[in-house]
Amino acid sequence: MKYLITILFAIFFATQLSAQDATEILNKVDDNMNSETSITKSDMIIYGRRNNRTVTSLGYAQGNNQSFSEYLAPAREKGTKMLKLEDNLWIYSPSTDRTIQLSGHMLKQSLMGSDLSYEDMMENRKLTEMYDSEVVGEETIDGRNTWVLQLTAKVDDASYESRKIWVDTERYVPLREELFAKSGQLLKKTELKEVKKIDGRWYPTKMNYKDMLKDGKGTDFVVIEIEFDAEIPEYIFSKAALKK
């Protein structure tokens, strides 16, 4: 009987420890990947069957639910701006001089023909706020040891019901991510590479997003410049900034 109680306690504590570890790991990942504010200049390389395109943009983010992007190149996209406030997204098109608000299922549409949806681009909440986590294994990716974390949504409005992420055990940066639907179907796969130390934190500067329901090589997202906790004027996160 004594043995049984000891074993049960051991299992209970081991489970608690694992959950605690997973949350701790995820907290450290959030510390690396999120910041109070950020300004990012990036290239999005979209691989098509006929041609590849590179879209350059400048993005501003503040907190969990405010972001603003301005597209700089190519010529056809130049001047297009997007503003996200809470769950709403506004897109400004200079060619029609109109601002269109997207919400609901419209946000699941592809962003500029890429493997990312508007929803994917808008998502900058911390993982710990959206998911419960559990360490389910350890693997090696490109010579780096990783923990494999199974994430299950604890909020109703998470874009994906569950995720599996491979977190670098030393640098607390995800190196791979798989995103699943409620049915368990794999929807998207992300590979995160070229991890660099920027402003005292580890950050992947090249990511490949692959929509598993589409053919092709996916979409690369390359960070050209990134500045964390930079000062951003408040007007940037207003609808007036779209037409400026």
Added chain:
Amino acid sequence: MIKFIFKAILRDKNRSVLPVTVVAIGVFLTIALTGYLSGMLGDMIDQTARFQTGHVKVMSRAYAENVDQMPNDLALMGNSELHKELNSDFPNYTWVNRINFGGIIDAPDKNEQSKGQGAAMGMAVELFSETSGEKERLNLKNSLVEGGLPQKSGEVLIGYEFAEKLGAKVGDELTFMGSTMYGSMAFSSFEISGTVRFGVMAMDKGTVIIDFSDAQQILNMEDAVGEILGFRMDEVFIQDEVIEMRENFNAKYANDPDEFAPTMKTLGEQNSMGTYLDLVDSVSAMFVIVFVLVMSIVLWNTGLIGGLRRYQEFGIRLALGEEKGHIYRTMIFEAVIIGIIGSVIGTALGIVVTLLMQKYGIDISGMMKDATMMMPSTLRSKFSPQLLYIGFIPGLFAMVIGNMLSGIGIYKRETASLFKELEV
């Protein structure tokens, strides 16, 4: 003798009313149901050909593989050259350009804010061309609910239910947001020239129609086209002819390894239409076979009952010295006349009902509120010359065969026992 038999039929109602009624009902049902089924299936095929598949369709091979996704990034390039080739190789066909595209339509209010928004199923057709025949083919003029057809660049036709959903009316501005052929964002403003009712729920709820040249410009598809549809000049679909065309056309590109090389598909090879075509072909034959079988059994039975009822009459006629063959022949003549009368009545009724159903149809829109399938919301019958004989001939034959079978009993009767049977 015909006059004599005719008089007998008219005077002895018991001899004629039941068989005539049975034949008439059977013939009527055959004609009405064949007309209805042909109409329903034919409507679906015709509608699909006009809106989606053409009699043949030319696309790039890569596009054809993913045609349901409207993959304009895989569209055909060198459109004008291809048209020259098609016009010279198949001069009996009209070749028209189409681009199907998806996107978001946004209706702004006075303050430029969105007052309505929805996912649009865009269709670009050659509206401004006088030779394409697209306006007539898509029956656009008759489908107008309000306003008119686009007359100039920047005008759009929109499904009337879609317009209601957006809170937009004729003359209002709409903004389209989608993707160009190369994946860039495509934005464009349009003015609603008219609202249309296609009678197809899926289209009424989300279709916008613009001119082909507008779509080329917005979607960055210069000299490119999503689909080239071929329609026979007389708009009649001939399966054997299009199969031969497809073989000839595809053979020309058989050695070209390019995934963007053109490929031709027939109506039967698209949208699972092959099954439908087979169904339409077999449905009439199926009805006639079932009808002849069932009616023969029914009329055989009717003949037997008649035979039993007239047992005494045949006995007397035999006793008076009439030949068995003569009695049998008069009975068959009688059956022919009854069959003709029943078939004429049944055919006339069937044709009247078919014509009424062709004109008015059955409105099933109430049952199709959430339907996304390309299906007409009014089911109509279709009159075709074959309906004039499709019920008539089997109606006549069934009556005659039924009587021939039941009349065999006449030959089994013995003259010697007749007086005993007749209790004389």
